[in-house]
Amino acid sequence: MKRELQAVERDIAEAEVVRNGWEEKSWDLDTTIGHKFKELEALSIECNQALRRLKLGNVLQYVLNAKGSSPAEVLGIYHKSTLKPALDSFADDINISxxxxxxxxxxxxxxxxxxAAKIEAKRNHLAALQSSMFYPLQVCATEVKKLVEDVEIETHNVDIVEREVADVLETSKLKLQEAIKQNEEEIQICAWELYALVDSVSKYKEHMASKISEMKSNLSETAGVVSDSYKGSLSAQFGITLDTSH
Known part of the structure; x- marks a missing residue:
């Protein structure tokens, strides 16, 4: 009986060891499945982006399901019945395009x-034209160079004349300013002289008015004296008394 119990205990111990081993393997398997599922998630995102770039439609998208019991249920799409026909059709379109x-x-x-043949022909034609036009162009270039030199000489002469004209204008401007200044001074002097003359005439006019008034007064007095003398003479001569009040 004791041996049997020991055998049972050994079997139980061995079973526990086996169970612990299976539990560890189960944990390792769960961990591995978790990592693989995360990898599948990353791959599904890349695949969905690729499907969107291919413009196969929004229906063809991987939607992972951790509780799925088959690859199609886990991936959320049936490859053979849904995705493969769409990809085959897209490939056919690509081949046609x-x-x-x-x-x-x-x-x-x-x-x-x-x-290219036309361009080569035109290049050859242009080379022939350039070859035939080289001498006339050289002569023309010489004439143009001479004309440029003549123009430069004329331009230099014009610059000299312009500088001389500018100097003359500057001198004339200074002389004009000096003449204007002198005229202004002379005008001021004449204005002062005119003012003095007007003042003198005004004073002379006042003086003459006073003299005329004085002469009128003297003349009136003289006329009165003469009139009185004449009336007195008549009274003495003819015995007539005249009224001198009028």
Missing amino acids: SMSKLEELISLQQQSVEN
Whole structure:
């Protein structure tokens, strides 16, 4: 009986060891699954961004489900039935577009070859024209150089004349300013003389008015004296008494 109990205890101990091992493996597996799920989340974000750039529609998006029991449920999209047909259709469109672009490229290459030939022909024609026009252009350049020299000489002469004219204008300006200054001084002197003359005439006029008034007064007095004398003479001569009050 004791041996049996010991055997049972050993079996229990071994079972606990096995259980602990499985628990550790389960924890490790959960940790690994968590890391893988985070990696799947990062990959799903990149895939969704790529799908949006491809413009396959907003329906085709990975939406992770941690509780899913199958890859399709975990990813949130059925690859074979949903995503693969859309990608195949997109690839077909790309192939068609690529063929069209290739045809356009071939056509452009042909046009480029033709344009290159035309440009080469024009370059040769231009070289021939330059060769035939070199001597006339050289003669023309010599004449142009001489004309430029003549123009520079004339420009120099014009500058000299302009400087001389400027000097004459400056001298004339100074003389004019001096003449204006002298005229202003003479005008002021004449104004003062005119003012003095007017004042003298005014004083003379007042003096003459006073003299005339005095002469009138003297004349009136003289006339009165003469009148009185004449009346007295008549009274003495004829015995007539005259009224001298009038």
